[in-house]
Structure formats: C-alpha cells, structure tokens
Amino acid sequence: MTTTPEADPRAEMAAAAAWLAHGGASSEKRGVTSDLSIDEALLLHSIGWEPIELVFGVSITSVPVGVWTWGRGQIGAASDAHNLAVHTATERLTKECSTVGGHGVVGVRASVEVHPHHVEVELTGTAIRPAGAKPHVGRPFVSDLSARDFVLLSNAGWMPLGLAFGASFIYAPRRDAATALRQSTQNVELTNLTEALYAARESAMDRMQTWGLQMSADGVVGVHVTEGPMYFARHVMAFSAWGTAVHLAGDRHRYVQPDVVLPLDDVVVQFAARSLRGD
C-alpha cells in the first residue's frame, strides 16, 4: 500500500510566496472565471474535469393582462409564460457554454420570479469540460447539481442532460354560500379544493417529467417542489417542480459502495451561559 506524503501547509505557503516574490508569471493560456469553491474544483479535477467560465442565462417573458382575474381551473397562459421563460433562459445559458467550448454547466442557481405582467428567470453556473478537451460537439448539458453531486453521479455511470421544469397555476376553487354555511360546523374534506390542488401538483410534475422525456432522460434527480399563493394574486396557487434530467451514460449503473464511518468522539455537550441566571 502506498501513502502520499503529508502536505506541509507552512512549506507550501512559503514556497508560493517566494515564487511570487521572484516574479512568478502565469503559465496558463487563458483566464478562467468560476464560482466553484476550491473543494468543488478539486473534486472535478479528481475525475479529469475543469472549470472554464461563469455563464448566464436570463429571460423575461410577458404575461397578458387579465390572466390573474377570478376564474376557474388551471391558468394556461401563466404556465406557458413560465415554460417559455425557463426554456429561453436555458437556451441562452447553453449558448454561452458552447461559445466558451464547455461540455456542460454545473451548479446552476435558478431564480424564478412571477410578477403580474412578466415571469423572470435567471440562471447562473460554471461551464466545465474534460481537462484540455476540445469544444463539445452537440448540446452541452445543464445541471443544478453541485460539483460534488456531479462527481458522484458521474462515478455511478450517469450523466446530466439538462434542467427539467414544470409549473402549474390554478385558481383556488370556491364553494357556494349554501355549501359553505352547511359545512361550517362539520369536519369535512373540501373535495373541490383537494381535487384542484392535487391536480395542479400533478400537472407541474407531469410537465417536468415530459420535459425530461423530451431530452431522452431516464429520470430526473434532485427535484425541488415549490408551492404557494402569489403576493399579487392570493386567489391563485402556484406549483413548480424542477430538477436535473439524467441518463445512464454507460451500459449499466455502477454501484458506489461507501465506506461506513463510525465516529468515536463523544457528543459535545454545549454549555448554555444563560443557565447560570436560571433562564
């Protein structure tokens, strides 16, 4: 069994400072911008990938007036606007990635805001490639997985394909006055509300999965689900679901067998200073 010599941080720092003092020049051909942490950069390095450039994708999509007024059922125009904004922002992010020769984008942070007359989507991530590789032929992947998750996924034989999004907007259904009065003293399931909100959740997830299938994905991982009324339209519930569509890159899944670690250190008992005062 071979062991790597323990790094001496003091010697490393002194050597680096001495190198700089003697006019150390850059040996790289091109500058790199990256929002990855050093841990993430090293992890990518461990599987032979490197960051290239910070890339962005933005889209503002209009929502026609009258969309949020009272009505029944799902609000198709709002879902369409959400869908278009995400799609356009992703296309712009992908284009930036291709321009710098990236094979994909990892760690994408997605900000989605729904306003009365527009939907705003902002995507920010770091374009990466196999170290020294030529520009990618084909469509780069886009993933909101961290570099750590990307490494784990890659080691298991899977690769990300793109972001899959789905959204659904629905008017909160109302009961008629007589029904509301009759049920006011009862324990009763509000079936119209259950059905409407349940259906809207399913629609959001279904759209996300459909988006994934259009990319020929085997599945979507790291799904986030958000829900809630909007500040400008309390009578409308918004649901969204998004994650990274993945596919099996090899013949079969490679099992990652983790080592089991049993920490032997005692549980630290925190001392609460306020307890001295009898609080």
Place this chain on the structure above:
Amino acid sequence: MTGPPDVPEAAPRRLESGSFSSGLTVPDFAACLQMGLRPVGLVQGFCAMQWGWYGAGSPYMRGMSPYTPQGSGGAYAQTWYCPHGFVSGEHRMWGQNYEQVWVEQAWLQGFNTAFGRLIEEAKEVGAHGVIGVTDTAHSLLESNVAEFHVLGTAVVVEGAPPPPKGEPWSTYLAGQRLAKLVEAGFMPISVVASIASVRVWAYCVTEYLMEGGATLWQTQGTAPVQDVEQVSEGLLAARAIARDHVRRQLGTDTLHGVTVATSEREIGGGDQVFECTLRGTRVRRFKDFDPIGAPRPTVRLS
C-alpha cells in the same frame, strides 16, 4: 491611489502600536498560524464617492440617441425601433439599452481608491498579503453618494522574501479554504471586483409587454406570451459586461470563487437600471498539482 487624504493620521499610530487586531475567526486564525501566516494588523480602506450629474447637457449623455446604435468607446448599446409606424409624442418610437460607463467608472474608482488605501495600510505594517478581505458599497446620506469600505487582515509569511515591488497580495479567502487553495497549487494575487450598469429605455413593444399588453399589441403570428427581448438582452448584457470587466483584469489568471450580486431599479415608467457586481480572488498557478485520487464516499453512522 487617488485623492489627497490617503490614510488618516490615526492609522499609522494604530498600526505601529506593536499589537495586532484581526478580523479572522478563531478557526481561521488557527489555520493561518498553521500555514506560517502571522497576522500583523487589521487594515482597511475607505472612500466616499459622489456620482456626478449625468442628466441632460452633461458630457456623459451618450448612447441616448436613436441615430447612434452603437455605444461610443466600445461600450454596449442596442437600439430597438417601433414596428407600428405611429408618430406620436406618447408613443415610444425607439428604445435603447446602453451601458452606463460613467457609473461603472465611478464605482470602480471608489472601490479601487478604498482598496488602494487598504494596501497602503498593509504596506505600513510590512505585510506580505491581506487575507479574509470583505468589502461593502452602500449609499450614504444622499442617493448619489456611496461609501466603499474594504477590510482585511494583514499577514506576514514567515521566512518568505518581500512581495514583488513591495505590493502585498490579497484574497477574500482565509483559513482552511486558503490553505486548500495554496495546496492545490494556486497563489492569490489580488481581490478583483467589477460592476456593470445597463440602462434600459423601453420602446413601445417592451412597454406594452411589461404592462401586460401582450394580447393587444402582439404582432401577427406571435404567441400571447413572449420573451421581452429588450429587457432580457439588458439583463444578460449587465452580467456579460461585468464578466468582461473582470476578465480584463485577469490576464491569463483564474478568478476563483466568484460571487454574483444583481440589482434592478426602476427610475420611471419604462426606464430601468440593471446592475451586476462580480467579486472574486484572482489566483495564479505556481506549481503543477498532482491529481487527487478518486474521492472515497463514506456513510456516517451516528
């Protein structure tokens, strides 16, 4: 360094007092000692900047004519024209996105002046570098006055020769993150920050779309929901320009751990400003780094 009051009289007195103060947390402090970095002083730089008058008649009014589709001096500008053929004082017959170079220059001047003063203080204490840098830019008193404050811990690298030209290096990192960076073969050179400011003057189509008028003004064959191209381009341009600005400062070095901050401000109807600020540590590879082995996944029993 610009401006006469470079470093206040109290600064050298504080820094020469023989003791040090540091903005490091205890774990960062311990990690730095482990690396042979000895804190020698808490150093800072400050600058209050007034934004000049950029309204009508000022020399900064450029990029606001439909006949100059390109910004002067290589600055970003993009113009859109009304497709409807109306001629009316109330109808926005043209619109423009343009880079507010003067705002960017003012911001950069404020930041660089404050940062220069921090470096000046670091030189006073004979530091090799400044670690754990933090910086803030706030509006102060009036809307066109901003203060820039840069703070960091000056350190000496024990046993190392003085930095090149006596100029200390600087980094936003400290502690274990800095140790890992150096171990990975990167030496910090300097903190880098830049801002991009893009003004968006809406033309008629943008105005209608942003006010929910898509169904009224959609042109034939377009969907009721559509990308508001002018605003999307403005938002994207702010980010791309900020990235270009830091790239110009980088050369072939790497900008590590970039943080992105964006803001949107409405000046009036159909008049918006998008700003994007990038900050990070410029690092340079000083040695080849042996690839680390494949990481070993673990599961923790607790």
